[in-house]
Amino acid sequence: MSRVISAHSVSVDGCLTGRDPGAGRGLGDAPMLFDWYFDGDTPSRVFDGFKLSAPSARVFDALAGRVGASLAGRRTYDDSGWIDGGTPHPDAPLVVLSHRPVPGMTDGRQTLVTTGIEDAVAAARALAGDRDVAVMGGCAATAALAAGLVDEVILHQVPILLGAGRPFFLSLPEHVRLRLVEVVPAPGVTHLHYEVVR
Template identity: 40%
Template structure:
């Protein structure tokens, strides 16, 4: 079965951005170390974070994101930050003429988006951005793993890592616990009923 990994950076109280979509210091750890993540040198972090992020990203073939993130980032100008394909959950279609060369796909529902991303990813994993879209996928049982990069800051309010999920959902104990600088990398498998 394809791994479907929900991921985001989060505050210690579970917010991925404040009420105005501002990430505050959540991404500081991407830029506070000596180790370049890749050849272009755009990210420099601690060796322990770089090792973790590199191996995680290398395993991912396609990512599912919400329209909000697409619009905020203008879809990274057609270059997926991770993997080779992006599936955007949106009621609105792809903007006319927007990077026709890029493998970006706009679909209406979360389940369909995850299915399409799994197809596109082939043997590799699917990443689902946490938040409203990720929370819907998680609640629907479409997520196998939860990856949280926990930053030591309290937000108080904002956009929640698990979106609007309701009811209790059990995870396994984290199989990844890596201490970085201004981040704690945690990764949990989702516990299946049974």
């Protein structure tokens, strides 16, 4: 069965955006969370235009190569401007999790689910086939964790304290134990790869 992974670029103080993110404003005042995608000499084999350091390219491409479908929370969808088409992964369709309709959603690679995280993950699994599902957005990832649906958590930790921004994890009803699988220090980022212990 395919696995569900949650990977985000995050600050040391727990944010996946800075202040005032939004459509056209990206991550708000924290664009540096994505600098490591472009600060090296090694082209990504999966994402055109990404040039990473060698250790980051190895980590990034290994993860990106596993993804058969993405699942994003509504705020990630809105803030990223994907309403006009577009998906976070070049080869994978997108499932959007929301409580409400998305007027004008026309891109054939986008599927809206309004009936909860279980249905959203099931839809993404069906689209992913034997590949994996990548859950994006702090609320969506937390909902998936709370439902026991996440197998792996990856934090691409950028050495900065942002002071404010959207948190990458919200409150959970109980502890989620993690086992550290790999730590890869790289220029401008440390890749922390955990497996959820069941």
